[in-house]
Amino acid sequence: MATDLYARDVAAIGTLQKLRFFPQTAVGGAGCYLRDSNGAALLDLSASWGAASLGYSHPAIVEAVSRAVRDQAGASVLSGTNAAIVELAERLLRITPGEGARKVWFGHSGSDANETVYRAVVRATGRRRIIAFSGAYHGGTTGSMMISGHPSQAHAERSSDLVLLPYPCRYHDTVTAESVLEIFDHMIATSVPPHEIAAIFIEPIQSDGGLIVPPEGFLAALVRRCRAHGILIVSDEVKIGLARTGKLHGFAHEGFTPDIAVFGKGLGGGLPISAIVGPADVLDAGTAFAMQTLHGNPVCAAAALAVLDTIEREDLAERSASQGADLMAALRGLSEKHPIIGDIRGRGLAIGVELVDDRNKKTPATRAAARLLYRCHELGLVAYYVGGNANVIEFTPPLTFGPAEIAEATAILDQALSDLAAGRLDTIDMRDFVGW
Ligand SMILES: Cc1ncc(COP(=O)(O)O)c(C=O)c1O
Incomplete structure (x- = not known):
């Protein structure tokens, strides 16, 4: 079914407005999660490039929008x-x-x-x-x-x-x-x-x-x-x-x-x-x-x-500061184990992780970034990359992001980074996912 929806998208919608990193679909969503056309839950650390600030189907938005369209x-x-x-x-x-x-x-x-x-x-x-x-x-x-x-x-x-x-x-x-x-x-x-x-x-x-x-x-x-x-x-x-x-x-x-x-x-x-x-x-x-x-x-x-x-x-600014600090700390933990992580930076829940092939020379790990995010998607996590060298993973999750999501995201990233380091992602065919 997933292939069906994605294949129909490829056949019917032109590429001009596409910035695709992997074959992502959504048929619904709630909180920090999207539900894809296979029925799998995707933890969305992009929040649709920051647009879904309260996550998906937040009751306050459902209520307000329903009232506004009713009258x-x-x-x-x-x-x-x-x-x-x-x-x-x-x-x-x-x-x-x-x-x-x-x-x-x-x-x-x-x-x-x-x-x-x-x-x-x-x-x-x-x-x-x-x-x-x-x-x-x-x-x-x-x-x-x-x-x-x-x-x-x-x-x-x-x-x-x-x-x-x-x-x-x-x-x-x-x-x-x-x-x-x-x-x-x-x-x-x-x-x-x-x-x-x-x-x-x-x-x-x-x-x-x-x-x-x-x-x-x-x-x-x-x-x-x-x-x-x-x-x-x-x-x-x-x-x-x-x-x-x-x-x-x-x-x-x-x-x-x-x-x-x-x-x-x-x-x-x-x-x-x-x-x-x-x-x-x-x-x-x-x-x-x-x-x-x-x-x-x-x-x-x-x-x-x-x-x-x-x-x-809900004082979401304060929540962004504290959850962002926790996410940043978890990412720093990962960087001790995975030398491809060159830098972790940001404020609150706007965080960038720069991937490098060599920590001293800071050479951009562009190819690896694309494969890593492809693998994350397979494992149930959505994030995209930014930057002139396409090697900075950007995290802009919903402002409602919390401890359970941080733990899940960290575990998936750890797995994907290990797969990358072990060469298990070398054969992924990225031709249809050129990103930007
Ligand atoms: C800082 C900034 N300004 C403007 C835009 C354009 O916004 P939109 O794509 O919603 O038109 C973006 C989109 O990424 C952005 O990051």
């Missing part, structure tokens, strides 16, 4: 409003720190939100340039790819007004915080007049670029420099925001408050909704300027309100 208050915010979307806007304004008059914009995804930020800051400031980081993934639409630096998008056209800075990494200390700040200073003094720069896009942890936690003080120093030139600070919280890192906001670890915060993925708990919180003069810079028919959908807004309620009621 549906329209489908959009474009030409009329609804109570859920207004309440959500007010709520986001309350929980997101910031100064001055601020407003909210709603979209479906991190991609449309970042694209809208890009277009709106250029319009509102009259400045055309954007700074972002090499390795940054801000989305998969034309506009969001124009301001991204992820190597998987080599096919896409970057904006000629985009300046990419390296993102410093403590593990790969070839790029230090000091060197990036020097590049910034040099650039501002020479080739890129700061009065032409509208905004800088920052990920407080660079996720798809390799789950890279920046060196302490780096982002605060960079933000200070940008502020001195009136450059707007955008924090892309799409993957790691809303309680995942052990605090409600990723930027809260970094000693800065952005002008603009972008939320997506986990905001909807598995339903499509994204949001920008930012200065009113940016988000009021035009009408009919950045809209799609279903933006402001009341059913998705109800899901988001349920997510925010649950995060607050």
